[in-house]
Amino acid sequence: MVTTTERGGSGQDIRRDNPIKAFFRATELDTRILGMVGAMLVIWVIFDVWSGMLRPNEGLFGGAFLTPRNLWTLLVQTSSIAVMTTGMVLVIVMREIDLSVGSMLSMVAVFGAVLQVYHLGPALGVGHPAIWIIAMAACLLAGTLVGAFNGYLIAFLQIPSFIVTLGGLIAYKGVAFLLASGETVAPMDKTFKIVGGGVPEGWLGPFWSWTLGILACIGIVLALISGRKQRKKFGFPLRPIWAEVTLAAIGSAAVLGTTRVVTSYPWPFKLIEQYATANNVPIPQGVEDKSGAAICMAGDQIVRCTDGLIYYTGYAAPVLIALIVGGAMTFLASRTRFGRYIYAIGGNPEAAQLAGINTRLVTVKVFALMGFLVGLSAIIASARLDAATNALGQSNELYVIAAAVIGGTSLAGGVGTVYGALLGALTMQSIQSGMQLLNLPAAFQDIVVGTVLVIAVFVDQLYRRRIK
Amino acid sequence: MATPLVELRNISIAFGGIKAVDNVTVDLYPGEVVGLLGHNGAGKSTLIKCLSGAYRRDSGQILINGEEVQINNPRDAKALGIETIYQALALADNVDAAANLYLGREILTRWGTLDDVAMEAEARKVMGRLNPNFRRFKEPAKSLSGGQRQSVAIARAILFNARILIMDEPTAALGPHETQMVADLIHELKRQGLGIFLIDHDVHSVKKLCDRAAVMKNGQLVGIVKVDEVTEDDILAMIILGKRPDQLTPKDKEAVH
Numbered sequence: 001m002v003t004t005t006e007r008g009g010s011g012q013d014i015r016r017d018n019p020i021k022a023f024f025r026a027t028e029l030d031t032r033i034l035g036m037v038g039a040m041l042v043i044w045v046i047f048d049v050w051s052g053m054l055r056p057n058e059g060l061f062g063g064a065f066l067t068p069r070n071l072w073t074l075l076v077q078t079s080s081i082a083v084m085t086t087g088m089v090l091v092i093v094m095r096e097i098d099l100s101v102g103s104m105l106s107m108v109a110v111f112g113a114v115l116q117v118y119h120l121g122p123a124l125g126v127g128h129p130a131i132w133i134i135a136m137a138a139c140l141l142a143g144t145l146v147g148a149f150n151g152y153l154i155a156f157l158q159i160p161s162f163i164v165t166l167g168g169l170i171a172y173k174g175v176a177f178l179l180a181s182g183e184t185v186a187p188m189d190k191t192f193k194i195v196g197g198g199v200p201e202g203w204l205g206p207f208w209s210w211t212l213g214i215l216a217c218i219g220i221v222l223a224l225i226s227g228r229k230q231r232k233k234f235g236f237p238l239r240p241i242w243a244e245v246t247l248a249a250i251g252s253a254a255v256l257g258t259t260r261v262v263t264s265y266p267w268p269f270k271l272i273e274q275y276a277t278a279n280n281v282p283i284p285q286g287v288e289d290k291s292g293a294a295i296c297m298a299g300d301q302i303v304r305c306t307d308g309l310i311y312y313t314g315y316a317a318p319v320l321i322a323l324i325v326g327g328a329m330t331f332l333a334s335r336t337r338f339g340r341y342i343y344a345i346g347g348n349p350e351a352a353q354l355a356g357i358n359t360r361l362v363t364v365k366v367f368a369l370m371g372f373l374v375g376l377s378a379i380i381a382s383a384r385l386d387a388a389t390n391a392l393g394q395s396n397e398l399y400v401i402a403a404a405v406i407g408g409t410s411l412a413g414g415v416g417t418v419y420g421a422l423l424g425a426l427t428m429q430s431i432q433s434g435m436q437l438l439n440l441p442a443a444f445q446d447i448v449v450g451t452v453l454v455i456a457v458f459v460d461q462l463y464r465r466r467i468k
Numbered sequence: 469m470a471t472p473l474v475e476l477r478n479i480s481i482a483f484g485g486i487k488a489v490d491n492v493t494v495d496l497y498p499g500e501v502v503g504l505l506g507h508n509g510a511g512k513s514t515l516i517k518c519l520s521g522a523y524r525r526d527s528g529q530i531l532i533n534g535e536e537v538q539i540n541n542p543r544d545a546k547a548l549g550i551e552t553i554y555q556a557l558a559l560a561d562n563v564d565a566a567a568n569l570y571l572g573r574e575i576l577t578r579w580g581t582l583d584d585v586a587m588e589a590e591a592r593k594v595m596g597r598l599n600p601n602f603r604r605f606k607e608p609a610k611s612l613s614g615g616q617r618q619s620v621a622i623a624r625a626i627l628f629n630a631r632i633l634i635m636d637e638p639t640a641a642l643g644p645h646e647t648q649m650v651a652d653l654i655h656e657l658k659r660q661g662l663g664i665f666l667i668d669h670d671v672h673s674v675k676k677l678c679d680r681a682a683v684m685k686n687g688q689l690v691g692i693v694k695v696d697e698v699t700e701d702d703i704l705a706m707i708i709l710g711k712r713p714d715q716l717t718p719k720d721k722e723a724v725h
């Protein structure tokens with residue numbers, strides 16, 4: 001019989017370790033990721049305190065950072081980069097790089113915009129339901145094909161990915177300019193725009209947000225139970241029950257906490273007013289209060305007040321997309337053959353090939369997947385801006401790669417996780433928007449982000465050396 | 469005589485002008501172990517890599533059970549039941565033992581996802597046979613010792629019911645106990661009717677484990693001998709001087725001794 005106090009393969013008895021070590025050993029939590037979460041929370045608190053010292057606000061520590069409004073915006077701003085980062089992790093894990101994602105994003109976004117504004121709109125009539133479907137499908141397909149083309153050059157013609165995608169970085173930018181003749185293409189189809197999360201239709205609302213959050217918690221618990229059953233069936237060492245419960249609690253707390261935050265962010269009051277008048281929703285009488293987020297009637301005037309008609313946004317469409325993509329990509333990376341092959345190729349390309357893996361095909365598929373995600377990000381970014389220009393996506397390759405690297409992806413290949421990269425993206429965006437809140441000049445923001453990137457990698461290496 | 473399991477006929481392969489393998493012909497029968505010997509760089513690994521699909525030969529034929537086959541990549545070889553333990557081990561360093569064992573042939577759940585638990589269970593079984601002290605099923609391969617890695621590579625080759633096994637210096641990193649287990653394993657696989665190519669520098673163990681020994685020098689085949697018809701010195705002479713026992717002069721014999 002295996003005792004439940006023994007963990008996994010190491011065969012070490014947890015009772016010999018100090019309590020903190022025992023805790024991490026039993027829960028099998030990734031201490032690196034916890035460290036990152038901790039660092040990000042510290043950054044959040046600093047920004048909140050700092051902004052509060054400049055101008056007091058309703059944040060958790062008296063500032064403007066830890067407010068539902070800012071956190072909600074932060075999530076929305078992160079989503080486009082986050083979606084691409086999940087693909088970039090796999091590219092880097094496979095010992096390749098994709099420098100072309102930023103230019104590809106502008107190319108695809110402009111392509112999708114030109115298609116709907118100059119061609120589909122006039123042909124089908126503005127607002128025709130086929131427009132957004134065709135435009136989105138075209139963006140995804142275009143991204144996938146361009147990515148597959150990159151992959152083909154890399155895998156079959158054996159041109160290094162750095163060169164292929166550096167060429168792409170320069171060339172696709174040119175294509176974007178030509179497609180739009182250097183102009184801003186707008187406005188987007190009104191259904192297409194929903195994906196950007198800038199309109200009420202693109203918000204899930206409190207009811208569905210909570211439903212989703214609770215379903216996610218149930219999912220976490222079920223996953224833990226099924227994992228445990230599986231290990232039990234084969235008579236493998238199990239985690240102690242308290243560790244399982246702790247894991248479920250941490251996961252659920254994160255999900256519910258996020259849901260709580262996004263469901264506390266109200267619609268902009270102008271939109272509440274528009275919605276109420278359009279749908280004949282009765283607006284209660286109340287006293288004007290300019291700091292309130294709700295609306296009421298003061299006589300026959302609609303005014304802002306604290307106690308009145310109010311709607312909350314909940315999860316925004318781009319955030320939902322990023323979360324779904326994050327989940328799907330985590331699944332792909334850790335639970336499928338394709339993912340296993342990507343890691344094996346990154347660990348030892350020769351061994352992977354000798355094991356019978358068609359490494360070239362995997363390479364093409366990974367770049368095609370990267371392209372698909374760029375297409376998705378192009379949809380999100382242009383929908384959010386309600387326009388596409390050839391400046392959209394500029395320098396995105398740098399942020400996407402930086403996010404993956406801050407999230408623990410090793411440029412040497414073989415190492416990296418999707419959730420780490422998502423955290424990396426969120427951390428980087430936090431720093432940028434925090435500094436915007438503090439009104440620091442853009443040049444200064446660049447300096448800080450660049451510095452953080454280098455420090456993050458340095459700390460990561462220290463950490464990896466320590467645990468060896 | 470029965471048809472050989474494997475026939476390598478007139479195999480040649482050159483790397484940029486260097487003839488690594490030059491017109492070599494060897495065969496292998498079921499239940500037989502053929503030792504491949506030769507100095508460093510003689511072309512042993514290159515020859516068997518033509519059979520395992522890692523290299524594409526420049527000329528020559530490969531026959532399995534008397535029929536010519538096309539082996540253009542490792543997948544072709546595996547489909548024909550040819551398993552290989554490479555000298556350089558060929559493990560993916562960043563994934564664990566079970567993932568390495570099943571690389572390219574993962575066990576899937578009925579949902580089509582990786583069944584890591586089932587793979588770990590199988591890994592524990594097969595590793596138990598080879599190296600009962602092995603416990604580190606969760607560690608990435610890079611944190612394993614050379615011998616542990618070797619055990620994983622061997623386990624991978626025997627896991628899939630191979631008909632033809634190629635072992636390129638399988639005991640190079642193993643301790644005496646593990647070496648003995650590999651010797652036992654070779655005996656058992658032989659009894660099951662597998663054909664085994666065994667590359668080994670140790671003439672003594674070749675004489676013990678193999679039925680025949682093929683010696684190569686500078687890419688060419690010196691000769692193939694039955695091990696119980698020659699002495700260790702005869703084999704050494706083939707390796708060092710490149711002469712078959714019947715070609716040796718008394719002076720040569722002195723030199724080897």
Ligand SMILES: Nc1ncnc2c1ncn2[C@@H]1O[C@H](COP(=O)(O)OP(=O)(O)OP(=O)(O)O)[C@@H](O)[C@H]1O
Nearest residue numbers: 483486488506507508509510511512513514515555
């Ligand atoms: N991929 C390659 N590219 C170029 N030359 C190679 C390659 N592989 C092997 N060679 C050359 O082919 C010759 C035979 O090498 P091989 O590895 O087959 O020798 P070996 O008999 O296995 O030696 P050892 O006992 O050291 O393992 C050597 O001269 C080697 O340098």
Ligand SMILES: [Mg+2]
Nearest residue numbers: 512513555636
């Ligand atoms: Mg060799």
